[in-house]
Amino acid sequence: MSISWFLVVSALMFALGAIGVLVRRNPLVVLLCLELMLNAGNLALIGFSRMWGDGGGQIFAIVVMVVAACEVAIGLGIVVALYRRRLPIDVDELRELAG
Amino acid sequence: MEFFFFLFAIVALAGAVGVVVLRNPFYCVLALVVHLIALALLFLLLEAQFVAAAQIVVYAGAVMVLYVFVVAYVGGGDRPTLLWRAGARQRALAIAFGLVVFVELAIALLGTGLQALDTHGAKLSADYGSPGQIGKLLLQDYLLPFELASMLLLIAAIGAVALVGRRGGLPADEEALAEITPDRTLVDPARPAATGTMAEAVAGYGITTPMPDPQTDGRTLREEHS
Known part of the structure; x- marks a missing residue:
């Protein structure tokens, strides 16, 4: 398979993730869609790494995975804190994160 | 393949x-x-x-x-999510935006004129993608990003604990809680009822039943026995 096929799949995944972030209202699902976008980036990075035959792109992908793990930890922490405060779990009604 | x-x-x-x-x-x-x-x-x-x-x-x-x-x-x-609710215009806008993003990405990725895009990729060394090569790259060429990523993980872990920790995460509507359960006895005065103190969990006290005073109860118990 030529590399461009992988890049097309990656672009499709990214677009799907973007649609999900815009359309869904549950912050948990919004985080899941962010994961989709990050993974699309990972696929493109690894495709380019394969294209050049250089391992640097894979290191990039691993760093992206670390960043995604951090984002998940903080995002889910915020969701749990919202739940504890009995705030609605809905991104349309949560207009501010202050206090 | x-x-x-x-x-x-x-x-x-x-x-x-x-x-x-x-x-x-x-x-x-x-x-x-x-x-x-x-x-x-x-x-x-x-x-x-x-x-x-x-x-x-x-x-x-x-x-x-x-x-x-x-x-x-x-x-x-x-x-109900927006996909099935009335907000059809917003949904259509979102899907149109997604399509635009896809087309733009496809143009950006495939229209670069990179000759190698249509090949199977470069010739690979024998250890490409193996744990050995990744480890060598991480600890030699990319040591600083590696350490920064580990620091980021540490900061995120501490931040998550600080966010979710009970003492920082008290509900703001203390008065509303007090209205619902006026006769509740706080086991821990710094903490509103029904946020999961140990005593509430064990004895079921807190929201509905006021907590009995342990001193008077103990005294009556001793008197009965003597």
């Missing part, structure tokens, strides 16, 4: 569609697990064995377990 590529790509895209479309957040998480496993197999097709293994262990394993726990805790199951 072609067959496996299309199989895994279709499964990955179906998982992605499932994440966006499914109503129940729990099913969304499961769809993402399917997606991540198919994506790891795509990584294998690109000869990135170590990243594929890390993807399955870290993502499909650890991160998704965290998601499952939080979804089970928070629930929020069948709230």
Whole structure:
């Protein structure tokens, strides 16, 4: 398979993730869609790494995975804190994160 | 090779569609697990064995377990999502935006004129993508990003604990709680009732029954015995 096929799949995944972030209202699902976008980036990075035959792109992908793990930890922490405060779990009604 | 590529790509895209479309957040998480496993197999097709293994262990394993726990805790199951609600204009806008993003990305990725895009990639060394090569790269060429990433993980872990910790996360509506249960006895004065103190959990005190005074109870008990 030529590399461009992988890049097309990656672009499709990214677009799907973007649609999900815009359309869904549950912050948990919004985080899941962010994961989709990050993974699309990972696929493109690894495709380019394969294209050049250089391992640097894979290191990039691993760093992206670390960043995604951090984002998940903080995002889910915020969701749990919202739940504890009995705030609605809905991104349309949560207009501010202050206090 | 072609067959496996299309199989895994279709499964990955179906998982992605499932994440966006499914109503129940729990099913969304499961769809993402399917997606991540198919994506790891795509990584294998690109000869990135170590990243594929890390993807399955870290993502499909650890991160998704965290998601499952939080979804089970928070629930929020069948709230209507925008996909099925009246906001058709916003939905159409979002889908149009997604299409625009896809077209733009496709142009940007495929229109670069990179000759190698249409090949199978460069000739690979024997240890490409192996844990040995990744380890060498991480600890020699990319040591600073590696250490920064570990610092970021540490900061995120501390931040998550600080966010979720009970003492920092008291509900703001203390007065509303007091209205519902005027006769409750606070076990811990710094903490409102029904936020999970040990005594409430053990004895069921807090919201409905006021806590008996342990001193007077003990005294009557002793008097009865003597």
